[in-house]
Amino acid sequence: MTKDYFIDFLTKTDHRLVTKWLHYFDVYAAELGHLQNKDITFLEIGIFRGGSIPMWGGYFGKGSKLVFADIDPACRALADPGVNIEMGDQSDPVFLKQLAERHGPFDVIIDDGGHKMDQQTISFENLWPAVKDGGQYLVEDTHTSYWPGFGGGYQEPASFVEYAKRLVDQMHSWYTDQDDIFPLSQMARELAYVHFFDSIVALKKDLKRTPPVTITSQNGKIGRSRKALEVRGRKSIF
Numbered sequence: 001m002t003k004d005y006f007i008d009f010l011t012k013t014d015h016r017l018v019t020k021w022l023h024y025f026d027v028y029a030a031e032l033g034h035l036q037n038k039d040i041t042f043l044e045i046g047i048f049r050g051g052s053i054p055m056w057g058g059y060f061g062k063g064s065k066l067v068f069a070d071i072d073p074a075c076r077a078l079a080d081p082g083v084n085i086e087m088g089d090q091s092d093p094v095f096l097k098q099l100a101e102r103h104g105p106f107d108v109i110i111d112d113g114g115h116k117m118d119q120q121t122i123s124f125e126n127l128w129p130a131v132k133d134g135g136q137y138l139v140e141d142t143h144t145s146y147w148p149g150f151g152g153g154y155q156e157p158a159s160f161v162e163y164a165k166r167l168v169d170q171m172h173s174w175y176t177d178q179d180d181i182f183p184l185s186q187m188a189r190e191l192a193y194v195h196f197f198d199s200i201v202a203l204k205k206d207l208k209r210t211p212p213v214t215i216t217s218q219n220g221k222i223g224r225s226r227k228a229l230e231v232r233g234r235k236s237i238f
């Protein structure tokens with residue numbers, strides 16, 4: 001998977017401005033490369049001057065359902081035929097619920113909206129349930145987690161980067177028996193990974209997750225066990 005498509009796209013843009021950090025194209029190739037030319041259901045929050053509408057339109061399969069959302073009604077005029085445009089506030093759970101009901105579930109959601117902490121967190125919490133099994137959720141411009149003007153700051157608990165670090169804890173919540181201070185999280189059952197890139201956090205859903213097993217093999221005899229979890233991990237699941 002390469003970033004060639006995105007570099008090539010830059011030479012084919014129309015009047016609709018696209019603005020991206022250059023290194024995002026590597027992230028797109030790494031995270032979404034397996035979906036190039038595939039028919040998927042896609043949502044991006046944040047339209048601005050509309051440049052990402054044709055960019056994603058040309059990247060995914062022609063049979064894809066593409067949805068773009070923004071709070072600015074002027075963005076409606078930027079749609080391509082067949083593309084769904086929704087107007088609303090990404091920090092409004094009612095709007096997000098309607099978005100999910102009308103267009104979900106989604107294979108991919110990208111949050112490239114207002115980049116404020118409450119917007120990113122509220123959007124994630126309300127839209128993560130609308131991500132398909134095996135689907136992905138990308139939050140862009142997470143350097144705003146370090147900008148006080150966006151509600152961020154170094155190790156600011158309300159920042160999205162700190163929120164995502166807590167998701168990493170939750171993903172590992174099988175492995176401790178500290179029920180009182182660190183209960184088993186549903187995220188252990190559905191979060192496959194949290195990838196931290198410079199300015200992008202990418203998460204993948206896997207609803208097939210079960211309490212992890214160790215696998216052994218000796219002389220061709222294969223063994224499976226949850227002994228390590230029983231001894232050191234979440235005893236309350238046994």
Ligand SMILES: C[S@@+](CC[C@H](N)C(=O)[O-])C[C@H]1O[C@@H](n2cnc3c(N)ncnc32)[C@H](O)[C@@H]1O
Nearest residue numbers: 019046047048052070071072089090112113114
């Ligand atoms: C970074 S731009 C989007 C750029 C676009 N995705 C692209 O790649 O060219 C951010 C957009 O988020 C929108 N936005 C800001 N706050 C929002 C909110 N609360 N809900 C929805 N959209 C919002 C702005 O109107 C703006 O159009």
